[in-house]
Amino acid sequence: MAKNKPLKLTDISREVEDRLADIDIEELIPLPPPYDKNGGLPGITQLSDDQKQRLVNNLDGFSALALPKPKNKEEEDKYVRQFEAGLKKLLRKGDNWTFLQPLLLSLEHCVRCQTCSEACPVYIASGRQEIYRPTYRAEIFRRLINKYAKPGGKWLAKLKGADIELNWATISRLFELAYRCNLCRRCSQHCPIGVDNGLITRELRKLFSQELGWAPKELHEKGTVLQLQVGSPTGLRPNVAKDNLEFLDEDFTESLGIKVETVWDKKDADVLLLHSAGDILSFPESVIGFAIICDAAGISWTLSSEIPGYEGVNYGVFYDDVQLARVATRHVQIARKLGVKKIVMGECGHEHKALATVADRLLIGDLNIPRESFMTFFENIVFSGKIKFDPTKNDFPVTLHDPCNVVRNLGIVEPQRRILRYLCPQFREMTPHGVDNYCCGGGGGLAVMSDVNINDFKAAVAGRMKFKQILEAFSDHPGPEVKKYLCAPCLNCKLQLRVIWDYYGVQEKSGIYFGGLAELIVNAMADLKKPFINWGEM
Amino acid sequence: MTGFFWHFFIYIILFLFLVIMAYRILSILRMPVHLRWELAPVLHDKERYRYGGSYLEEYEWWGKERHKSYLPVIAYMAGEILLMKGVWKNNRSLWPFSFTLHYGIYLVIISVILHFINAMFIVSGTPAAVMDVFRGIAAVIGIVGYIIGSIGAVGLMFKRYLDRNYRAYSSFSAYFKLIFLAAIFISGIIAWVSSVNYATEMSVFTRDLFTLDSGITATGALAAHIIITSVFVLYLPFTDMVHFITKFFTYHSVRWDDEPQDEKMVKKLRDLIAQPLTWSGPHVKSDRGNSWGDMVQKENGKE
Amino acid sequence: MAKMELAGMMLEVDEHGFMQETDRWNQDVARAYGALEGVNELTEEHWAALNYLRSYYLENGICPMIRRLIKETGFPLKKLYDLFPEGPANSACKWAGVPKSTGCV
Structure with missing residues (x-):
């Protein structure tokens, strides 16, 4: 459709196959050189003709969900009826006690002041595409709830001039649109009334999942379902996890010249470390770093090889309360069985949010095992005097990315900064930072979603603000000759950064490397003869 | 119109207003405990609130005592209510209209309270000099409220219609609310201008209302103003404008609700x-x- | 489900062209994948990596860590990118007929 024609809310129901927006890379907010126009912009992969035939493609030219087109009108109508039933269940105490109060408060009090729009990195980075505005999806959802789930709603919708038709086009577009939001909740922070559009988006996802059984494959079928069955969404089984760490222990023992040994299933240890399995597979320095730090500090710690005790992720936070509860419960049951004093949550933001707060009111009675962030755990160790540090070993430019789920959502802001200010002489903040940070663009489950061409959305649009501020934080050394470290203490953020890095070729062009917090701590340990951070050399 | 029509009309509306508001608040209060969904900065966290920190920054937080302070919460709420600080900071082009509309409402409410005080003075036979001062203040506050309120309401109508950021999101009911508010303020201006002594008339009306005096009377522009305002009071609890109360819950029951489970x-x-x-x-x-x-x-x- | 014709067979693939029925894989499929990415001949080095990947997958239900792949084949990461244009995860795994890795890897 024509780019400059203003979009109406009712356009979501247009029963034709055209898209509501076309994303043109030239219209996105500009990046600093060499990622500006003169550097040659990477494009956006279009759907193939075959994909266009098979898959729903009526939103913005991206497909995160590869939703197949329904066979006939009956199938379409069935889904529409299910969606309508789901709208009603969201308002029921039995079905949705978990979020009923926050949902209703957010639905009933928005005054459409649009203050939230300018807070949203996706909306701004996209060159202010209407469909990505936080209130676009939220207001449509609100009007649908008002019309279809409340008594007299149809009549009132007409009277108030807020009538949106629920049809196949509406729900298929909303399904994709629900996954163009990082659930970072920056918009909610900016709302003068306290309305939470991030919550509304999650409730929309939840409706799709809990009522229609629709969710991104990577989050559900190959996500929480696989995690509960075999142990991890990566497919990593307990014996393979142990085998991999055995390999890593040897590998690092050899390369570092110190003994590295992972502890498994140690009864009555003080601490159960709950990493993400993806760190074992893709960022093993993080997992090994934890082991080195714990041993050096004399901590009694263990990993668990029980399903899913070595996989701390909980994708339920992104889309489904039932799966959220199942995964969180299994995590603490494992800790209870081991008899540990506390769980230390590893470098994974949404694991933090799940275990520290969201599931806190599900893990009641003897399931309420204390859960602590690695940030405070590390701070305590670093400043305990048990380990000798030589900060000059970290004498390179370092900046910090704040994972939304740890910082904006839990208010854990300073411990990591106290560590970095102590151990990294060239530490500098990016702007904005702390609780005002921008999401990496992989939040809300997008980091693990990679179907069709959604990675291009993640790199070009959702992660754009973050990428811009990272480059600006290192503007004193823009070239690749000075190696720079971006501390991103969250696996999901690192996975998203990897997508951005591949898309733009950041390592080659700018010499920026990313990793976690554990790596910087180990790298600064005075007794370690060899450097721990290897700048991508393998 | 005179006599018991006014008593009937206004007291029923006030009664309904209170009942509906109570119902709305009670239904929020009676909703089940929900899962935690707090959002930094949580302002009751002593000291740490300055940068958005929470008690989860404490090593083994579950063994530590929590320190809460409500001063920053009150300061924040005051900044919001009195200055619309959030809108000022994050949505500057809306602020002049939002601010004037809200202040129009505040001032009208204050003037109503002053009329009520004056009514008490009349009943208790307070010296005329004191009453004159209060009436003067009420008159000034009333007209200032009406004027800036009109600017705000009409300004917001234009903003909604002309600004592409708002237009698509503005349903008929959004304009209706603003028209209604503008009608209150503009009818107020007309009543004020067309009355020889507006404040006295209002104070006497309030007294008669209060003392159930059957001689109560209001005519012409003043009657229209009172009727429009009263009907608005009845309409308000059905709209998102209840945020003047419910904002308390969006903050305290969700955003700042960081209570760990207890027995x-x-x-x-x-x-x-x-x-x-x-x-x-x-x-x-x-x-x-x-x-x-x-x-x-x-x-x-x-x- | 998407379909794709490779080496004279109609294969079920995901949206990125990864095989969904790993049993139907044979060496010609690997060659055909290679050709699609402009590698017209698979050398012994290619096969060393592909065979290791595939056998590891069949045994463990998951692709090996990059570190393991490097150690087992003796090829540094750069070399792996030379052999497989899109890298180990996106090319080598695909050519070896194993599903795309998902879930925080």
Whole structure:
């Protein structure tokens, strides 16, 4: 459709196959050189003709969900009826006690002041595409709830001039649109009334999942379902996890010249470390770093090889309360069985949010095992005097990315900064930072979603603000000759950064490397003869 | 119009207003405990609130005492109510209209209170000099409120219609609210201008209302103003404008609700978890009559 | 589900062209994948990596860590990118007929 024609809310129901927006890379907010126009912009992969035939493609030219087109009108109508039933269940105490109060408060009090729009990195980075505005999806959802789930709603919708038709086009577009939001909740922070559009988006996802059984494959079928069955969404089984760490222990023992040994299933240890399995597979320095730090500090710690005790992720936070509860419960049951004093949550933001707060009111009675962030755990160790540090070993430019789920959502802001200010002489903040940070663009489950061409959305649009501020934080050394470290203490953020890095070729062009917090701590340990951070050399 | 029409009309409206507002507030209060969904900065966290920190920054926080302070909460709320600080900071082009509209409302409410005080003075026979001062203040506050309120309401109408950021989101009911508000303020201006002594008339009207005097009277522009305002009071509880009260809950019951589970809460949670769920997604397995608890303990996704 | 014709067979693939029925894989499929990415001949080095990947997958239900792949084949990461244009995860795994890795890897 024509780019400059203003979009109406009712356009979501247009029963034709055209898209509501076309994303043109030239219209996105500009990046600093060499990622500006003169550097040659990477494009956006279009759907193939075959994909266009098979898959729903009526939103913005991206497909995160590869939703197949329904066979006939009956199938379409069935889904529409299910969606309508789901709208009603969201308002029921039995079905949705978990979020009923926050949902209703957010639905009933928005005054459409649009203050939230300018807070949203996706909306701004996209060159202010209407469909990505936080209130676009939220207001449509609100009007649908008002019309279809409340008594007299149809009549009132007409009277108030807020009538949106629920049809196949509406729900298929909303399904994709629900996954163009990082659930970072920056918009909610900016709302003068306290309305939470991030919550509304999650409730929309939840409706799709809990009522229609629709969710991104990577989050559900190959996500929480696989995690509960075999142990991890990566497919990593307990014996393979142990085998991999055995390999890593040897590998690092050899390369570092110190003994590295992972502890498994140690009864009555003080601490159960709950990493993400993806760190074992893709960022093993993080997992090994934890082991080195714990041993050096004399901590009694263990990993668990029980399903899913070595996989701390909980994708339920992104889309489904039932799966959220199942995964969180299994995590603490494992800790209870081991008899540990506390769980230390590893470098994974949404694991933090799940275990520290969201599931806190599900893990009641003897399931309420204390859960602590690695940030405070590390701070305590670093400043305990048990380990000798030589900060000059970290004498390179370092900046910090704040994972939304740890910082904006839990208010854990300073411990990591106290560590970095102590151990990294060239530490500098990016702007904005702390609780005002921008999401990496992989939040809300997008980091693990990679179907069709959604990675291009993640790199070009959702992660754009973050990428811009990272480059600006290192503007004193823009070239690749000075190696720079971006501390991103969250696996999901690192996975998203990897997508951005591949898309733009950041390592080659700018010499920026990313990793976690554990790596910087180990790298600064005075007794370690060899450097721990290897700048991508393998 | 004179006599008991006014008493009837205004007291019924006030009664309905209070009943509906009470119903709305009670229904929020009676909603079940929800899962935690706090958002930094949580302002009651002593000292740490400055940068958005929370008690989770404390090593082994569960063994430490929590320090809460409500001063920053009050300061924040005051900044919001009195200065619209959030809108000033994050949505500057809206602020002049939002600010004037809200201040129009505040001032009109203050003038109503002053009329009420004057009514008491009249009843108690307070010296005329004192009453004159109060009436003067009420008159000035009233007209200033009407004028800036009109600017705000009309300005917002134009803003909604002309600014592409707002137009698509502005339903008929959004304009209706603003027209209604503008009608209050503009009818107020007309009543003020067309009356020889507006403040006295209002004070006497209030006294008669208050003392159930059958001689109560208001005519012409003043009557129109009072009727429009009263009907608005009845309309308000049905709209998002109840945020003047419910904003308390969006903040205190969600954004700043960082209470860890306690015994009282766990009791409630046990009841909630015992409820069956009816979601139809295949993984929920609600056809087996599962409660939330069963679904996690028995149907825990192992197979 | 998407379909794709490779080496004279109609294969079920995901949206990125990864095989969904790993049993139907044979060496010609690997060659055909290679050709699609402009590698017209698979050398012994290619096969060393592909065979290791595939056998590891069949045994463990998951692709090996990059570190392991490097150690087992003796090829540094750069070399792996030379052999497989899109890298180990996106090319080598695909050519070896194993599903795309998902879930925080």
